[in-house]
Amino acid sequence: MHIAVSGNIGSGKTTLTTLLAKHFKWEPQYEDVEDNPYLDDFYQEMQRWSFNLQIYFLNSRFRQVKEIREHGKDVIQDRTIYEDAHIFAPNLHAMGLMPSRDYENYISLFNLMESFIQPPDLLIYLRASIPTLVDQIQKRGRNYENNIRLDYLNRLNERYEAWISGYNKGNLLVINVDENNFAVDPEDLGNIINRIDAELNGLF
Numbered sequence: 001m002h003i004a005v006s007g008n009i010g011s012g013k014t015t016l017t018t019l020l021a022k023h024f025k026w027e028p029q030y031e032d033v034e035d036n037p038y039l040d041d042f043y044q045e046m047q048r049w050s051f052n053l054q055i056y057f058l059n060s061r062f063r064q065v066k067e068i069r070e071h072g073k074d075v076i077q078d079r080t081i082y083e084d085a086h087i088f089a090p091n092l093h094a095m096g097l098m099p100s101r102d103y104e105n106y107i108s109l110f111n112l113m114e115s116f117i118q119p120p121d122l123l124i125y126l127r128a129s130i131p132t133l134v135d136q137i138q139k140r141g142r143n144y145e146n147n148i149r150l151d152y153l154n155r156l157n158e159r160y161e162a163w164i165s166g167y168n169k170g171n172l173l174v175i176n177v178d179e180n181n182f183a184v185d186p187e188d189l190g191n192i193i194n195r196i197d198a199e200l201n202g203l204f
Contacts, residue, residue: 001026001074001075001121001200002065002068002069002075002077002118002120002121003020003026003074003075003076003077003120003121003122003124003196004076004077004079004080004120004122004123004124005017005020005076005077005078005079005124005126006079006080006082006083006123006124006125006126006160006164007079007125007126007127007128007160007177008126008128008133008153008156008157008160009133009137009148009153009156010128010132010133010134010135010136010137010140010153011126011127011128011132011133011136011177012126012128012136012177012182012183013031013078013079013126014030014031014078015182015183016124016126016175016182016183016192017030017076017077017078019182019183019189020076020192020193020196021076023189023193024074024076024196025074026074026075026076027073027074027075027076028075028076028077028078029064029068029075029076029077029078030078031057031060031078031079032056032057032060036053036056036057037056038052038053038056039053043148046092046097047096047097047098050092050097050098050102051098051099051102051105051106054084054088054089054092054098054106055106055109057084057088058081058084058085058106058109058110058113061079061080061081061084062081062113062117064077064081065077065081065117065118066116066117069117069118077120080120080123081110081113081114081117082119082163082169083160083163084110085106085107085110085114086159086163087156087159087160087163088156089103089106089107089110090103090159091152091155091156091159094155095152095155119169119170120169120170121170121171122170122171122172122173122196122199122200123167123169123170123171123172123173124173124174124175124196125160125164125167125172125173125174125175126175126177127160127161127164127174127175127176127177127178128157128176128177128178129157129178130150130153130154130157132177132178133153133157134150134153171199171202173195173196173199175192175195180192
């Protein structure tokens with residue numbers, strides 16, 4: 001079984017992935033942030049490093065999805081391959097931070113990769129307002145995230161909402177992070193777990 005957690009920067013994907021993996025005894029698959037050789041450079045000079053960063057993430061997540069299906073374990077994944085192609089890459093292109101030829105090359109590669117993979121059995125989307133995202137980004141204090149602009153987060157949020165409104169690849173569960181403090185409130189986490197149980201019971 002493949003569960004995936006999606007959401008904007010600072011929405012709580014990694015925290016929820018960890019908590020759900022512990023509760024359901026799922027194997028967590030995390031986004032490759034700490035070892036990513038492009039992130040620091042990207043946030044310093046987005047236009048120069050946007051294509052490199054997106055290709056790195058695409059490669060990393062394609063490998064993750066391939067391994068998830070091959071190993072046959074119950075896995076929960078922190079962010080999906082679809083978010084790169086439907087949100088981050090087109091946003092960089094629209095902002096003039098990724099040239100058209102690089103973007104077209106990227107989308108062509110994604111479309112080829114997508115033909116070889118299956119979507120998650122359940123997608124969990126963490127919906128969060130800009131103030132919530134900013135608050136959580138500041139709390140975790142990653143140096144390379146200090147330069148993230150509000151308009152960048154806002155553009156990403158708009159693209160996330162557009163993507164989720166048309167998501168039709170499988171089961172979807174939307175969590176409103178503004179109203180659910182699952183990171184510190186056991187009752188809020190319990191509500192999410194109950195909703196996941198209900199979704200999974202409908203799957204099998």
